[in-house]
Amino acid sequence: MSYDPPARPTVRTAADGSVLTSAPQDTPVDRATAAARRVIDALLRTDRANANLDRVAEELDSIADHLEQHAPQVAERLVDMWHGEGVTRHDPVTGPENAIAPPLVLTGRADGSVDGVVTLTIPYQGPPGHVHGGVSAQLLDHTLGVANTWGGCNGPTAQLNVRYHRPTPLFVPLTVSGRLVSQDGNKITSVGAIHTADGELCVSVEALFIDKTVARPRTAGAPVLRWTAPDPPGRVGDPMREGNPVPPAPAAVEPDRPPAPGGARGSRPSTR
């Protein structure tokens, strides 16, 4: 496999790999977002009898009022936040400007994989003291999308199959990783995992993506994107409609299928 990191969207090249996502910087918007993350966490931890919570609510509303007064129309802002063709800064997993994102910083490796280390706290809790299963799914979905870009493909998720092997702990460093496994027509198969620092496998994922460029908005009010996922094997109904059978699980990926030649297809703009 040959990889050509400079040809793909990266933010900077580190000694041990290329950083594929936009790490927080010492800029006003990144500082404000980092402070908002502290507020989210502290609101969950503070004493419920804290007599100043009403005052906190007023101050936060006042800050939101100010920010909203200085906000362009959403359609204009969408064009701005998707400008260029490189790495964006707003997504809910790696986005330094999104206070919902931990944020995870992902690095591309010479073997075609991507990985990042993140420590999750109370806002990401599912079972007591452990990471919410949906949060793990979200981290992995995004990581696989970045792994696809690193492998030269890009496009939306069609299927995401997540397995939970053991509880994923809060408050300790977790390694989130992914790699593109194979490509068959426009179908991309990728895998990933979440491990603890001592190498315990907590969550694994296998996913199918559609290799297609999703256009970025270039003018306010541009038509919304449309795509349809490829039909999985067997009849797929709406599981919440009366009389529809439960959709069959996707067919197993053949483990002996050779990995795609990652560097062969060149770079394409990421929609992540």
Added chain:
Amino acid sequence: MSYDPPARPTVRTAADGSVLTSAPQDTPVDRATAAARRVIDALLRTDRANANLDRVAEELDSIADHLEQHAPQVAERLVDMWHGEGVTRHDPVTGPENAIAPPLVLTGRADGSVDGVVTLTIPYQGPPGHVHGGVSAQLLDHTLGVANTWGGCNGPTAQLNVRYHRPTPLFVPLTVSGRLVSQDGNKITSVGAIHTADGELCVSVEALFIDKTVARPRTAGAPVLRWTAPDPPGRVGDPMREGNPVPPAPAAVEPDRPPAPGGARGSRPSTR
């Protein structure tokens, strides 16, 4: 199927169903959290050249400092946030006290299903103008957990298989729904979906949960929980370890398996 809503953890009974999650109230902590949600959203929308962002960062840091100064140790807070056996208020999907949660409010129906309507905005964006695939997975994972509780079971996710049928739009009401389909020993199968208001199926999910009570922390520093997911069919390796085959997809659920008698098992405490 017979359902016995009063025997299960609910917050209140509405005319058209039982509300299963804790909806935001007019209390100081819920008001402060709602204001924090506005800040998260407005930080992503405000003009990047806003000269007051440094001041905003300082004010948010000051609020976080105050909240942290009034916070107990995390181990104590964990006991407090999991007190009792009923519905909690802190999770990242439905939690009114978690600014990361939209929040989704779920209602249990007489047919055994649960559903809620939510409108997602910029912080939850994946592709331009649309919901991040990982966010949809997170909403569905949590909704299925609540559906299991409504059906009389409860326990952690073992497998989550999500299918993306078409892009899920931001800024419009989405219905998130789920229901328990069957139980086989300690394995619970549940399905769910996300629809637009005009009934378009955007995302569907089928998941396997382990029916087991996860103990809530009752004393600070209580031992962390441990569980191991049941072995899925076929060999399951770590997909990120060299030489391991890609894990096979889970076996299809038999669509003709009868639904579990939802009301037969009684209520058990939720860990959601």
